[in-house]
Amino acid sequence: MKKKPQNKNGFFERFASKVTKAAGSTNAFIGAFLLVLTWAISGPIFDYSETWQLVINTGTTIITFLMVFLIQKAQNKDSLAIQLKLNELVASNELSSNSLVDIEDMTEEEMKIIQKYYRRLSELAKKEKSIKTSHSIAEAQELHDRKHKSNTKSKTKT
DSSP states (O other): OOOOOOOOSOHHHHHHHHHHHHHTSHHHHHHHHHHHHHHHHTTTTTTTOHHHHHHHHHHHHHHHHHHHHHHHHHHHHHHHHHHHHHHHHHHHOTTSOGGGTTGGGSOHHHHHHHHHHHHHHHHHHHHSSOTTSOSSHHHHHHHHHHHHHHHHHHHHHO
């Protein structure tokens, strides 16, 4: 007898995933558009009363309120999955800096410092003939310094 595959996700996670996928579909947009169109057409029937206006306002407010949480739940999961995939790539490459594996846990100030290093790396890489010349700030700086010293020595000899 075969075992039924277990879905490891909890009820809310499965529900949130299905709702966000459905809400982003063409059918959901068409349904929402038809609902608003029906409401607008029914305006003269209800003499554009306050109750008629309250129906659409209340409905859209409730749906928006609930969708914010469902969409945020789905985005959090997607964001975590992307972070983990990137962490795997960083960790598996022997030439990459493992200090970036947990970058999402760093403060914004720490991230700005790292950003400055990468800007510097970009500046150094632009000076090279090939973008494949170096892979880290330290190596790029060392290579640049060696070339600069070599160029300086050859200029002083001539």
